[in-house]
Amino acid sequence: MEVRTRFAPSPTGSLHIGGVRTALYAYLIAKKNNGKFYLRIEDTDRARFVEGAAEDIIETIKWLGLDFDGEVIYQSDRKKIYEEHAQKLVKDGKAYEEEGAIWFKINPEGTTVITDLSGNRKLEIPNSDQKDFVILKSDGFPTYHLAHVVDDHLMDTNPVIRGPEWISSLPKHIQLFEAFGWEPTPYAHIPTILGSDKSKLSKRHGAKPASEFRKDGFLPEAILNYMVFLGWTPPSGKEILTLAEMADEFDLKDVHVSNPVFDIVKLEWMNGEYIRKMSNEELTKRLQEFLVDHPSKDKIGLIVPLIKERIKKLSDFVPLTDFLWEKPEYDEEVFKMILKRHSELVSESQQKQILNQVQDDIVSIMKKILEELESMEKPWESDKFEKTFRDLAGELEISVTQMFQLIRVAVSGRTVTPPLFESIKILGEDETKARIKKTLLFINS
RNA sequence: GGCGCGUUCGUCUAGUGGUCUAGGACGUCGGAUUCUCAUUCCGAAAAUCAUGGGUUCAACUCCCAUACGCGCUACCA
Numbered sequence: 251m252e253v254r255t256r257f258a259p260s261p262t263g264s265l266h267i268g269g270v271r272t273a274l275y276a277y278l279i280a281k282k283n284n285g286k287f288y289l290r291i292e293d294t295d296r297a298r299f300v301e302g303a304a305e306d307i308i309e310t311i312k313w314l315g316l317d318f319d320g321e322v323i324y325q326s327d328r329k330k331i332y333e334e335h336a337q338k339l340v341k342d343g344k345a346y347e348e349e350g351a352i353w354f355k356i357n358p359e360g361t362t363v364i365t366d367l368s369g370n371r372k373l374e375i376p377n378s379d380q381k382d383f384v385i386l387k388s389d390g391f392p393t394y395h396l397a398h399v400v401d402d403h404l405m406d407t408n409p410v411i412r413g414p415e416w417i418s419s420l421p422k423h424i425q426l427f428e429a430f431g432w433e434p435t436p437y438a439h440i441p442t443i444l445g446s447d448k449s450k451l452s453k454r455h456g457a458k459p460a461s462e463f464r465k466d467g468f469l470p471e472a473i474l475n476y477m478v479f480l481g482w483t484p485p486s487g488k489e490i491l492t493l494a495e496m497a498d499e500f501d502l503k504d505v506h507v508s509n510p511v512f513d514i515v516k517l518e519w520m521n522g523e524y525i526r527k528m529s530n531e532e533l534t535k536r537l538q539e540f541l542v543d544h545p546s547k548d549k550i551g552l553i554v555p556l557i558k559e560r561i562k563k564l565s566d567f568v569p570l571t572d573f574l575w576e577k578p579e580y581d582e583e584v585f586k587m588i589l590k591r592h593s594e595l596v597s598e599s600q601q602k603q604i605l606n607q608v609q610d611d612i613v614s615i616m617k618k619i620l621e622e623l624e625s626m627e628k629p630w631e632s633d634k635f636e637k638t639f640r641d642l643a644g645e646l647e648i649s650v651t652q653m654f655q656l657i658r659v660a661v662s663g664r665t666v667t668p669p670l671f672e673s674i675k676i677l678g679e680d681e682t683k684a685r686i687k688k689t690l691l692f693i694n695s
Numbered sequence: 696g697g698c699g700c701g702u703u704c705g706u707c708u709a710g711u712g713g714u715c716u717a718g719g720a721c722g723u724c725g726g727a728u729u730c731u732c733a734u735u736c737c738g739a740a741a742a743u744c745a746u747g748g749g750u751u752c753a754a755c756u757c758c759c760a761u762a763c764g765c766g767c768u769a770c771c772a
Binding site for chain 2: 258259260262292294295297298349350351352353371373374375376378379381383384385386387388389391393394397398413414415416417418419420439441442444446448449450476479480481482483487489506507508509510511512513515516517518519520522526557558559560561562570636639640650651652653654655657658659664665666667668669670671
């Protein structure tokens with residue numbers, strides 16, 4: 251029998267990050283077995299329906315690369331089907347109408363026992379706690395219970411993969427299947443993802459939707475790779491896996507039964523891993539797509555090799571490189587701090603004296619730097635550039651680090667940048683000199 | 696409250712009765728490389744396996760109880 255799974259969110263908000271894992275697990279089971287993966291929108295609650303939520307969910311699932319088969323199924327299109335099935339149960343004496351709704355007659359005898367595929371464990375729920383429940387609401391829409399049983403039977407879902415909040419409802423679902431004379435679907439209830447405070451990570455608690463991770467510059471493959479580990483480890487012990495490798499190794503029986511805690515720091519690490527492993531061409535493409543309004547898109551390719559090992563998210567690109575096309579802002583204290591460092595071991599009174607000299611020092615050093623730059627042959631070569639200023643540092647009796655930090659701050663306004671020489675190459679000789687001059691003016695004023 | 700599910704380093708986890716004085720990854724801390732940052736490479740700290748009882752020659756692994764966490768207890772999903 252063909253394996254068919256489905257992801258069935260309700261459009262009450264954006265797709266939250268926990269839903270990504272549910273969708274992923276369902277996707278992996280389908281792919282592992284060469285089966286089908288469907289997307290079903292459970293829009294049967296008009297009160298909680300949020301405009302645009304279904305579109306956000308579909309768009310995000312596509313962006314993640316969890317390609318689903320066929321068309322998106324909307325339960326609201328299937329109203330008539332649920333109604334007919336509910337009526338059939340009434341006719342068979344297994345349900346009854348009351349106050350405009352149709353209620354299912356539960357049998358409170360015995361215990362519902364099923365084997366949960368997730369973790370391969372036995373679940374036992376006493377039926378005695380169950381009460382008759384609504385299957386068709388007075389507005390004509392089905393409740394989750396009816397819609398699930400009818401749809402997953404008609405769709406031949408095998409297995410149903412969903413959250414653990416449904417475990418308590420298992421007697422309802424099993425009895426509904428039996429009332430229709432159908433074989434119940436196999437089930438896999440996967441654990442809930444928790445926040446760092448151990449409370450449930452859900453949209454109800456304001457957890458970030460998956461689309462926000464996209465905006466933050468996370469890669470879909472990294473998100474998927476991270477999420478798959480929340481409740482499962484591949485037998486091979488690999489840390490980085492493609493979707494195909496996950497599908498190959500994935501098995502519901504290895505899925506854990508306890509609730510994992512979502513850790514954004516590890517996600518960021520993994521995102522960085524993906525960025526570093528990516529080809530320069532690919533990273534360039536992704537950055538160009540991500541930075542829609544970037545002022546200098548065609549230069550991104552040049553910069554990529556410089557920042558590839560320095561960014562964890564696509565969005566990190568901006569603060570690290572914006573000095574290349576934006577005029578830097580200076581802070582005199584930053585310059586002073588650089589030179590001050592070699593006086594750390596001196597006494598306090600002496601240090602004060604030294605501080606007063608620092609400003610003069612900066613001015614004279616910057617002048618020397620500018621002189622060297624003026625006399626350097628264009629185009630500036632990196633190794634020549636480096637040697638020139640190493641020599642100058644020796645001459646002026648400051649450390650090489652101090653020398654390059656002064657140039658770095660003068661050129662970028664920042665103490666942290668991609669490699670200096672390469673950055674300057676992108677900036678250009680004239681702009682570099684202009685910025686050094688500007689620094690001189692700034693310090694003197 | 697009742698019922699259900701769970702509990703290994705801060706976090707994700709390996710572990711299916713002896714190989715565990717508990718392994719890996721992220722993070723943290725130290726060091727090396729280095730023009731800053733990052734990368735990379737070394738190294739360290741970090742879990743009396745929730746607690747208490749059993750069973751057994753032997754328990755992280757099996758059983759029971761307690762504690763704690765999560766879920767359900769809607770004409771929401």
